[in-house]
Every structure is written in C-alpha cells, then in structure tokens.
Amino acid sequence: MKRSYFGVISLCAILFMDIVFMQLLVHQYFHQNYKIVLLFMFCNIILFPIALYIYKQEINKGGQSHEKK
Amino acid sequence: MTDWNNNLPKNDDNYTHNINRNNERSLDRRGFMKTLVGAAGVFAVASLPWGTLAAKELMGLSDKEYPRQKIVDITNIAVGDSVEFHFPSEHDSAVLIRLKENKFVAYQNACTHLRCPVYWVKDQQEMVCPCHHGKFDVQTGEPTAGPPRRALPEIIVEVESNSVYAVRVKRYET
Secondary structure (H helix, E strand, O other): OOOOOHHHHHHHHHHHHHHHHHHHHHHHHHOOOHHHHHHHHHHHHHHHHHHHHHHHHHHHHHHHHHHHO | OOOOOOOOOOHHHOOOOOOOHHHOOOOOHHHHHHHHHHHHHHHHHHHHHHHHHHHHHHOOOOOOOOOOEEEEEHHHOOOOOEEEEEOOOOOOEEEEEEOOOOOEEEEEOEOOOOOOEOEEEOOOOEEEEOOOOEEEOOOOOOEEEOOOOOOOOEEEEEEEOOEEEEEEEOOOOO
8 A cells, every 4th residue: 555645744734724724713713803813713713623534534535446456 | 162262262252352453543644634634624613712802802892991191281381392191000101292382292101111201301302211211213213322222112192271181101112
C-alpha cells in the first residue's frame, strides 16, 4: 500500500484553521463585532464535517486497496 | 497432554495472547487523523457558546431598560452649560451638556481611568478629569488626552415638552 499523507496534511490544515478562527472569534467578540463572531462560528462548525469527511475518505482508501489485493 | 504453561498457543487459537503490548501506545497515522478530527469537533463545539452570546447581543436582549428620568427643564440650562445628575441609579453620577440649541449629550462622568468625576469645561469645550488631566471629546465621549483609554458610557437623552429625559445607557463600546 502506497502511503498517502493527503489526509494527515489536510486535517492538520483544518485544525490550524480551527485554531485561527477560534482566536479571531474570541477577539471579535470582545471587539463587539457580533456578526463576524457568528461568521467564524459557522466556519468552525462547518470545518468539523469536512474533517470527518476527509477522515472517512482516507479510511476507505486504505480499505479498498487492501481488498483488491 | 501438551503442557501449555508458559507457552504461547498456536496461531490458529491465539485468542488470549493477542495483545501486542509493544505497539499498544503507539500512534499510527489513522489514530493521529482520528485525534485531529476529534480536536476539530472540540473546536466546533467550543465556538457555540460564543456564537450564542453574540446572537443574544445582536438581538438586543442585553440592553438594560431603566425608567425614564427627568434631568432638567430646558429653560434651566443655557447653551454651552452642563448639569450634573444621577442615572440610572443614584450612585452613578452623570453630566448633561447642552451643545447647541437642540443638541444635548450626556455621559456617565466617572472617568474611565480611576473613576474621578469628569467635568465639562466650557472655555476649552472639553470634558476634563481633574485627577490626572484626562480629557474627553464631548461629541463622542472618546478620550483625547491623559491616562484614560476608554470612552465614557453615553446616556441616551430625549427632549420632550421642554424637559430633558434620560432614557437609557448606551452599551459600553471600546
């Protein structure tokens, strides 16, 4: 099985975006820009299903190649 | 009968000695990805309370309402003069300034530095805190000089039948 780092790298990127959005969210909350807070909350929430999707894709990738063998 | 003691069973019925202790705590790629997804989930959940609070602020549920309070009759305050009053409670001193014929501004006059009372100085057209010479812009309440860094909380006023009323305190803004 050829090793694929797509999942690891993209999930790391997603987690990094999560951290950045969270930081901005908290800052904007105290700056009282509440609409931007809602925007960042939406970003953070939408990133989780994306991460889950990437994870599932990666798991299936490995499974298929194993079965073919 | 074969002696099984201290011997691994054969591979085909190895149900009890199948724990590979050497790899028990190792984090493989799949486990690492699982951790990352879990962390993303934690972030998603953690942003929810902030969003809830922000939505609450946007809907204006945090604006406190106080009973209207008469400050002064228009005839008793000349253009350029100020009147001190207390709003919303008797411990919150405030100052009303008549800038033009029909323009009134009011601020809670506890200095945002160390809560000394801030006075309206007509000659300088500025609000001055005598303790450390902090100065505030009279139009916005923003600090213009001295140690204070935050604006004075503004009080919304209304003019009705020749009297000035304090309606509510504007949300504190940075």
